Amino acid sequence: MTAPTHPGDRPSLRTFVSALAVTGVLSALAVCAAVAVAPGAARTPLAGGGAVAAVVLSVAVATAAHARRTARDTRQRLEGVTQDVGRLLQQQARTTEEAQQEQQRLVDELARQRAELTESFTAERDRLVAEGTRELDRLRQENARLAGELEQARRERSAAISATSNAAARMQALATATLADLRAMEERHTDEDVLHDLLHLDHRTAQAGRLADSIAVLTGARSGRRWARPISMESILRGAMGRIAGYRRVRVHSTSEAAVAGHAAxxxxxALAELLDNAANFSPPTAEVHVYVEEVPAGVIVSVEDSGLVMGDVQLRRAERAVAGDVSGLGGLTGTRLGLAVVGRLSRKHGLKVSFRPSARGGTGVLMLIPQSILTGPAPAEPAAAVPPAQAVTSAQHATPAQSVTPAQSVTPVPAPRPPSVTRRHPASPSAPAWSRTPTSAG
Structure with a gap:
């Protein structure tokens, strides 16, 4: 197996063979000529030496020719390679330049896009900041406006409460003065029909006075009546009965000799008047409301039992919150809820505990615990005239047109002591209110 020859080796070989042949021929001619002219004895050595010299010369000349040819070919190939390298270098330079140009173009494009994005982001940020500033300014203005409106509403509310308190005080004073006038008229007149009308007005005025007192309690004002001495439980109950329209249907069962301190009486x-009024309003028109009084170590428990409809869970929870004093506002208080809110305010003021339970009579039972802290022993027996008019309209006995009775008795009002010749007759029972409980009435 022979190594492959380069395409340029064949011309060099032919050059070597041609040079060898030409040199050999010329050398042979020269040797022959030299031998021919040489003496006979020297011809043989000369022919041998000439032949050797001719061979050597031929080989040398052929080798020199071959080397020259090879050098020329090598030089040509080198020049070709050099040209190829030059072309490659030029191509590489052009490629590098194009790559640099493309890189520069990409860098410029990225810089342009970055500048555009930065400008867009800056503009959007400035826009958002400006909008946020405007929105904050608007919110501050809105908050300032709302704060102003709230402050104005507070001032108006305070002014309304103050005006309501003043109106309640004036109503209390007017009711007190009217009751005093009616009592004086009752003392002067002996005609039964006149007394009947006067007692009816007396009872209506007492109810109006209770409403004025309720308004005063809800607005934080003080009650229009103040007592200088303890009031017995019997008189407390009779006084509460005298302030409701359905007093004729109330039956009191009490043997307690306790009395309530004057400041809390x-x-x-x-509070008892509101509970009795609630029970009477939500009972059938002919049904009785029973009141029981029981003395316990913690104080006195007054139970009010009606035979109306039982309150639902929602109404019961609402009523319990109301009597606990948990009333956030007065705007939605109407009817019975207004009365229960009054009970709650009075309970918190005097430490009363009010709770609800199903009544054995089919309706709702209300328990009021009067604590020992506002109870005293039996109230001293003194005539109603001993209580100064400035402190109370009348004594507890005179303030109520009802007395403690048993279920078998009829409830009749008990006025203040009269001359023996004066005969009393009470007004006819007012028209009975609707008694059906509604979903919102008990709350």
Whole structure:
């Protein structure tokens, strides 16, 4: 197996063979000529030496020719390679330049896009900041406006409460003065029909006075009546009965000799009046409301039992919150809810505990615990005239047109002591209110 020859080796070989042949021929001619002219004895050595010299010369000349040819070919190939390298270098330079140009173009494009994005982001940020500033300014203005409106509403509310308190005080004073006038008229007149009308007005005025007291309690004002001495439980109950329209249907069962301290007597009487009015309003027109009084170590428990409809869970929870004093506002208080809110305010003021339970009579039972802290022993027996008019309209006995009775008795009002010649007759029972409980009435 022979190594492959380069395409340029064949011309060099032919050059070597041609040079060898030409040199050999010329050398042979020269040797022959030299031998021919040489003496006979020297011809043989000369022919041998000439032949050797001719061979050597031929080989040398052929080798020199071959080397020259090879050098020329090598030089040509080198020049070709050099040209190829030059072309490659030029191509590489052009490629590098194009790559640099493309890179520069990409860098410029990226820089342009970055500048556009930065400008867009800056513009959007400035726009958002400007909008945020405007929105903050608007919110600050809105908050300032709302704060102003809230402050104005507070001032108006305070002014309304103050005006309502003043109006309630004036209504209390007017009711007190009217009751005093009616009592004076009752003392002067002996005609039964006149007394009947006067007692009817007396009872209506007492109810109006209770409403004025309720407004005063809800607005934070003080009650229009103040007592200078303890008031017995019997008189407290009779006073509460005298302030409701359905007093004729109330039956009281009490043997308690306890008395309520003078500073709390009006509040306890008012709270019981609201509970009795609630029970009477939500009972059938002919049904009785029974009141039981029980003395316990913690104080006195007054139970009010009606035979109306039982309150649902929602109404019961609402009523319990109301009597606990948990009333956030007065705007939605109407009817019975207004009365229960009054009970709640009075309970918090005097430490009363009010709770609800199903009544054995089919309706709702209300328990009021009057604590020992506002109870005293039996109230001293003194005539109604001993209570100054500035402190109370009348004594507890005179303030109520009802007395403690048993279920078998009829409830009749008990006025203040009269001359023996004066005969009393009470007004006819007012028209009975609707008694059906509604979903919102008990709350």
């Amino acid at each position: 009006e509040g306890v009487m008012h």
